[in-house]
Amino acid sequence: MNSGNVTTGGPSSHLPPHRELLSPAPISKPPRKRSGSLAWATGQRDGILGKIQLECRTQPWTSTVPHAPAMGLELYLNLLSQPSRAVYIFAKKNGIPFELRTVDIIKGQHRSKEFFQINSLQKVPVLKDGDFILTESSAILIYLSCKYQTADHWYPSDLQARARVHEYLGWHADCIRGTFGVPMWVQVLGPLIGVQVPEEKVERNRTAIDQALQWLENKFLGDRLFLAGQQVTLADLMALEELMQPVAVGYELFKGRPRLAAWRERVEAFLGAELCQEAHSLILSILEQAAKKTLPTPPPEVYPTMLLRIARIP
């Protein structure tokens, strides 16, 4: 099944092929598991992931061989997750070869014993580079940019320019992260487990989003082309992917914000329409999936963390 050749097919077939991995020792494929337990991404997709035409070959990482040879770079992601998308886009845009390990959050794969070995915090994204495991999207992005020596503009070596990226990321952690994910919880994830978020919280979140967008547009963007300067940086990627979350459930974030709309177009133009489509198609189809009831049912063991997350909505 696995030739060891990792490429991306489908809509992005013209992208340069990833480097060939050395063919690892034969690993017996584990029996197909029940849904709700491990079903790591293979060349085929089902259900919610069906729209992605990636041909990323992945090794079934629950190898039955105790000491499998070291893999190349592995990225444990879910394209429903904003920080996962930022990492995915960055790696793809920069031609960084990696094995995609999709972690189905809705099915609760992130709560499995196996994934706990990868990340005890049970979250995505996670990077695994040989024995080195790294969590936190900004740390992963910085690591990738340095290791693969991506173009300077992403994470500028200039002292003040780099400081601006970190300044944005700090503010982003406070004011964007958490806040911009709420509409998805309200409209899709809560209802999936029969939870309705009170209207007053929804309104409060809308206000918080509005305020954050004002700061984003006025303080960070200002009259610059991008959030931390005149070129695309990690900041723009992190921001864009957070903003896509409420956009995906119908929030018109860019309406009445021409400067921000123009920024978004610039970032997407820079990344390329195909890569954006590839990275965003899952999240942008979420409402449709919810309406058609084709979203997976979260297993009961995932309920407590989902409920906790919803309870934390101010």
Next chain:
Amino acid sequence: MGLELYLDLLSQPCRAVYIFAKKNGIPFELRIVDLIKGQHLSDAFAQVNPLKKVPALKDGDFTLTESVAILLYLTRKYKVPDYWYPQDLQARARVDEYLAWQHTTLRRSCLRALWHKVMFPVFLGEPVSPQTLAATLAELDVNLQLLEDKFLQNKAFLTGPHISLADLVAITELMHPVGAGCQVFESRPKLATWRQRVEAAVGEDLFREAHEVILKAKDFPPADPTIKQKLMPWVLAMIR
């Protein structure tokens, strides 16, 4: 004008910046922005930081906010010892990882612990329900456990054998609930010995100096009504 640091040692991130600059002999003008007097909400300070937050750094024409950004700027500009933010790719990634994680987890819990346990009831005269306080302290507990289990584990410091920015940011955060009277270290021997190592690495005098204000938080006199009215919206937004 040389480097200016706009700080209030009541604030956790300010303490980290203060200690870092002092420890590394970085010359700066200290500009105190008294939070409980609402000085950060003034028009004058808005000229420095329109986001009305501390810490803020001003280096000539260059103004910078966000403590992690400031710490990294100082690290690079003043060429401090490598262990603070190692050149080694993986060692540095560990520091980045901690600094990113703590922002939405431990930082938030420590802030809420101080405000729910002490600042609301004592300083602002606003009672906090036992359930709210319990929930806040429970969340703090969870994050302290993660600090121990995921980050510290059996190492001397959070990211390896040497102190780094991660430890400095963490310890200054933990002093917030300590200042509120929470038993952060008493039932956690691993964290307690880590704290001792960090204090020794920073220097006990400097550590004490930086934490004088927070350790007196329980004794702040109640805010007068004008101040209280001025501060409430900011406080509520800050600890949502």
